[in-house]
Amino acid sequence: MAKYTYALGRRKTSVATVRLYEGKGETLINEKALNIAYTKQYDKKVLLEPLVLIEGLDKYYFTAKTSGGGRSGQVQAIRHALSRALAEQGDEFKAILKKAHLLTRDDRMKERKKTGLRKARKAPQYSKR
Numbered sequence: 250m251a252k253y254t255y256a257l258g259r260r261k262t263s264v265a266t267v268r269l270y271e272g273k274g275e276t277l278i279n280e281k282a283l284n285i286a287y288t289k290q291y292d293k294k295v296l297l298e299p300l301v302l303i304e305g306l307d308k309y310y311f312t313a314k315t316s317g318g319g320r321s322g323q324v325q326a327i328r329h330a331l332s333r334a335l336a337e338q339g340d341e342f343k344a345i346l347k348k349a350h351l352l353t354r355d356d357r358m359k360e361r362k363k364t365g366l367r368k369a370r371k372a373p374q375y376s377k378r
Contacts, residue, residue: 251270251272252270252271253268253269253270254268254269254334254337254338255267255268255269255334256269256330256331256332256333256334256337257330257333258325258326258327258328258329258330258331258332258333258354259326259329259354260318260322260323260325260326260329260354260355261318261319261322261355261357261358261359262317262318262322262358262359263315263316263317263318263319263322263323263325263326264315264316264317264326265313265314265315265323265326265327265329265330266313266314266315266330267311267312267313267327267330267331267333267334268311268312268313268334269309269310269311269331269334269335269338270309270310270311270312271308271309272308272309272310273307273310274310275310276310276311276312277311277312277313278312278313278314278315278327279313279314279315283296287320287324292320292321292324295324295325295328296324296327296328296331298328298349298351299328299331299332299335299346299351300331300335302345302346302349302351303335303342303345303346305335309335311331311334313327313330313331315327325355328351329351329352329354329355332346332351332352333352336352
């Protein structure tokens with residue numbers, strides 16, 4: 250069994266868990282290869298941003314499981330978890346990732362609907378008569 254670093258990341262309603270391994274291996278997301286799981290170039294760029302910043306694309310690989318939310322939220326949740334796992338590897342990584350704001354959880358979520366309103370803040374149309 251290979252040694253790994255575990256981390257959890259969140260964004261909106263998405264949750265991602267990452268196992269970061271040292272060495273060469275295949276990156277898997279929900280048990281699918283990275284190229285199959287995310288075909289868009291932008292998603293891959295966002296996902297691998299922490300590894301690119303620390304110049305660790307050749308040194309590390311990871312497996313991720315993600316659930317909830319949509320595609321974009323899941324990608325950012327994986328990025329958050331990956332950043333947290335890399336920060337545990339060493340203080341020099343933590344400083345680089347912190348400067349790039351990758352260790353901060355983006356806590357913007359959809360506001361809940363209130364009673365008597367149509368949406369979170371939209372009220373029904375006012376009728377004078």
